[in-house]
Amino acid sequence: DAKTTQPPSMDCAEGRAANLPCNHSTISGNEYVYWYRQIHSQGPQYIIHGLKNNETNEMASLIITEDRKSSTLILPHATLRDTAVYYCIVRVPYSNSGYALNFGKGTSLLVTP
């Protein structure tokens, strides 16, 4: 089962900041939070990841609450090309010897003109 909860859909006006929330209340102390996005019918694209500190790169910023039970992905100036499904993921152990990323349904972000 997915360990994250995201709203199924969000809208954002072009040029405005898009703030995508994610709840991960059962996250373990050593689990990272990853964000990916998927444009229609393409493979997902990595955006950013973090453990406990806020992170920023050329695509987005990731804000993680102090208790690590939730996070927010921020696209500072959304463009029409940011319309995609955004996945918030925590690493899930599938066996004693390995890990893999468990993608849920994500948030469908629509950026409007």
Place this chain on the structure above:
Amino acid sequence: DGGITQSPKYLFRKEGQNVTLSCEQNLNHDAMYWYRQDPGQGLRLIYYSQIVNDFQKGDIAEGYSVSREKKESFPLTVTSAQKNPTAFYLCASSIDVYGELFFGEGSRLTVL
């Protein structure tokens, strides 16, 4: 250019036939993955491999098989035991199981 190549992009097969989807990477990554995506749904993990000659089942491995004889290659066979094989299949790789995933463009399988 480095990347992941999946083939074929589109595939049609008759019910009851086995199908093999190809996934090749030249990124020198140790870990490789197969995901399945159904319309309007997220990705579900089928199999993953941390290293050559080793692979582990994901959430929905039944009806699928894989091999990892070479570092660069991780083919997925959809067998006749898979009850509903029509889907979009995505292959990914990462430098190790903790690294970011790089995805291929996907293979869309339709079983008639």
